[in-house]
Amino acid sequence: MGIGIRIENLRKVYDAPPPMAGGGAGFSFAAVRSANKEKSPRKFELVALDGVSLEIRAGEVFGLLGPNGAGKSTTIGVLTTRTQPTSGRAFIGEYDVWQQQVQAKRLIGVVPQRPNLDFALTAREILTFHGAYFGQGARVRARRADELLEKFKLTDRATHMVRTFSGGMMQRLSIARAMMHDPEVLFLDEPSAGLDPQTRLLLWEIVRDYNRLGKTIVLTTHYMDEADTLCDRLAIIDHGRIISQGTPAELKATIPGGYLLRLRFDRVTEELLVDLKKLPGVTEVRSADQAFVDVYADRGGPLIGPIVNTAQAAGFELRDVHIAEPSLETLFLHHTGRSLRD
Amino acid sequence: MNWKTFYALLARDGHVARRNLLPTLLQNLLQPLLFTFVFGKVMTTSGMMPAAYKSMLLPGVMAISMVLAGVQAVAMPLITEFQFTREIEDRLLAPIEIGWLAVEKIVAGMVQAMVAGLVVIPAAWLIMGSGVRLDFGKPFEFLLVALLVALFSSAGGLALGCSVGQTQIGLMFSLVVAPMMMFGCAYYPWSALESFPILHMAVLVNPLVYASEGLRGALVPQVPHMNTLVVIGALAAIDLGLLYLGLKKFHQKAVS
Numbered sequence: 001m002g003i004g005i006r007i008e009n010l011r012k013v014y015d016a017p018p019p020m021a022g023g024g025a026g027f028s029f030a031a032v033r034s035a036n037k038e039k040s041p042r043k044f045e046l047v048a049l050d051g052v053s054l055e056i057r058a059g060e061v062f063g064l065l066g067p068n069g070a071g072k073s074t075t076i077g078v079l080t081t082r083t084q085p086t087s088g089r090a091f092i093g094e095y096d097v098w099q100q101q102v103q104a105k106r107l108i109g110v111v112p113q114r115p116n117l118d119f120a121l122t123a124r125e126i127l128t129f130h131g132a133y134f135g136q137g138a139r140v141r142a143r144r145a146d147e148l149l150e151k152f153k154l155t156d157r158a159t160h161m162v163r164t165f166s167g168g169m170m171q172r173l174s175i176a177r178a179m180m181h182d183p184e185v186l187f188l189d190e191p192s193a194g195l196d197p198q199t200r201l202l203l204w205e206i207v208r209d210y211n212r213l214g215k216t217i218v219l220t221t222h223y224m225d226e227a228d229t230l231c232d233r234l235a236i237i238d239h240g241r242i243i244s245q246g247t248p249a250e251l252k253a254t255i256p257g258g259y260l261l262r263l264r265f266d267r268v269t270e271e272l273l274v275d276l277k278k279l280p281g282v283t284e285v286r287s288a289d290q291a292f293v294d295v296y297a298d299r300g301g302p303l304i305g306p307i308v309n310t311a312q313a314a315g316f317e318l319r320d321v322h323i324a325e326p327s328l329e330t331l332f333l334h335h336t337g338r339s340l341r342d
Numbered sequence: 343m344n345w346k347t348f349y350a351l352l353a354r355d356g357h358v359a360r361r362n363l364l365p366t367l368l369q370n371l372l373q374p375l376l377f378t379f380v381f382g383k384v385m386t387t388s389g390m391m392p393a394a395y396k397s398m399l400l401p402g403v404m405a406i407s408m409v410l411a412g413v414q415a416v417a418m419p420l421i422t423e424f425q426f427t428r429e430i431e432d433r434l435l436a437p438i439e440i441g442w443l444a445v446e447k448i449v450a451g452m453v454q455a456m457v458a459g460l461v462v463i464p465a466a467w468l469i470m471g472s473g474v475r476l477d478f479g480k481p482f483e484f485l486l487v488a489l490l491v492a493l494f495s496s497a498g499g500l501a502l503g504c505s506v507g508q509t510q511i512g513l514m515f516s517l518v519v520a521p522m523m524m525f526g527c528a529y530y531p532w533s534a535l536e537s538f539p540i541l542h543m544a545v546l547v548n549p550l551v552y553a554s555e556g557l558r559g560a561l562v563p564q565v566p567h568m569n570t571l572v573v574i575g576a577l578a579a580i581d582l583g584l585l586y587l588g589l590k591k592f593h594q595k596a597v598s
Contacts, residue, residue: 119429129354133438177432
């Protein structure tokens with residue numbers, strides 16, 4: 001039996017820059033002063049989550065996909081008790097994450113976006129103390145720490161202080177730490193950011209293995225391939241709202257036509273759009289701005305010739321073409337009108 | 343409340359403190375002990391200060407060392423751990439209410455403050471040589487005052503550590519710690535300020551005054567000192583205030 005997750009109409013409005021995103025060195029005297037003054041021109045307000053509802057089933061790998069600043073980390077923050085929601089509720093299993101923090105914390109393991117390892121300890125101590133926080137006995141935590149160090153190929157560095165570790169090693173140790181107390185739900189916030197391809201494959205393997213034990217995995221990512229290969233179900237999130245959710249296959253099937261051709265012309269008129277719509281295989285034509293046109297169609301390359309001809313006949317100049325094959329990337333573009341990397 | 347987790351958190355801080363024992367002791371004790379040497383040894387031996395000054399100085403040096411140790415033991419790691427790396431996150435995710443993590447920090451700070459205070463007594467005694475007249479006739483009063491001092495220094499460390507950024511550590515020392523030490527009646531009794539009436543009253547906001555005067559009352563009652571009940575009352579009030587402030591700041595800092 002695994003543990004499921006339920007999120008009901010979650011909203012989060014930050015009235016100060018969230019710590020992870022905050023650029024300065026923490027506390028700023030200036031900011032506090034201006035916040036106290038009624039006259040201050042603009043109060044800081046950032047809507048990170050705007051009515052998010054989700055159901056994550058027990059034992060599945062669930063992905064939150066979205067660009068930077070979409071609300072992925074805030075969602076994870078709320079689910080892991082680190083962020084207080086402005087309104088709405090979240091449940092890990094039967095426990096309300098905000099009301100029953102301790103019970104919820106027992107069930108979860110968290111791999112943060114940036115490694116937050118305890119720099120005052122060695123790699124092995126990080127694991128053994130983590131086990132101790134969760135009440136593991138000395139023998140159990142020693143054995144588990146050794147197993148995990150071995151599994152994550154860190155045995156030879158076990159007694160080194162972690163501040164000397166490379167980014168990839170820190171990331172591996174963060175994951176090992178999150179698994180140390182054998183949590184029912186594992187959260188991974190952008191786990192493969194900054195990992196080399198080899199370590200990334202190792203990570204995927206480890207996530208799959210852990211999932212096979214019946215554990216629920218929640219991960220955020222902005223890599224399409226990661227979401228596609230790893231996740232049973234996905235939610236696409238942007239500007240704090242869930243835009244779409246389902247299995248990767250279901251989501252891809254909702255893209256009209258499948259292929260997306262992003263065209264750039266010297267100018268765009270209504271008449272050009274009508275002409276493009278008439279081309280064979282085209283299901284939808286959208287104009288994003290003065291020069292760009294998105295054409296959804298059931299074919300990619302073969303359509304270029306007709307497009308060029310149509311444009312030339314009407315006196316337009318085609319300047320750039322980008323063909324996106326059916327993928328989550330196209331899906332994201334379809335729903336938000338912008339690329340994941342924008 | 344989950345004792346296993348609380349104990350594990352405490353064990354972690356103890357482990358780190360033991361690893362940094364020597365630098366920590368030097369950081370907290372070197373300055374007060376150098377002061378003890380200059381004023382308690384050089385000045386008294388040369389006759390520029392009366393020999394009785396030695397007994398007056400020791401409790402003050404002990405108060406300073408305890409406060410420095412308590413504040414630094416809690417504030418410095420917190421400042422780093424709450425910074426960009428968020429090292430504290432792992433402990434915030436431990437299965438215990440996060441308020442208890444703050445309490446654990448305070449307990450760890452108190453232990454370090456007590457250790458610093460207890461190390462200073464023999465060290466200063468050795469440095470100053472003969473002529474120090476300590477009176478251990480009131481052990482409970484001494485212990486109570488010492489515990490209250492340890493609590494305010496580590497609760498104060500919690501409040502400072504949660505409201506000061508890494509870039510402001512230097513500022514914190516020159517603006518908060520240095521004046522506190524100079525006007526903390528550590529190097530002179532409070533009664534010595536009677537000729538400066540405004541200062542005499544103004545220093546009463548400084549918790550170190552009660553620490554120095556309280557330890558003086560407990561260890562060297564022959565020296566003029568503040569009434570012990572007043573000291574204990576003031577320390578208890580300061581403790582509660584700083585505890586409330588520290589826990590509140592910690593919550594603000596820990597949860598976004």
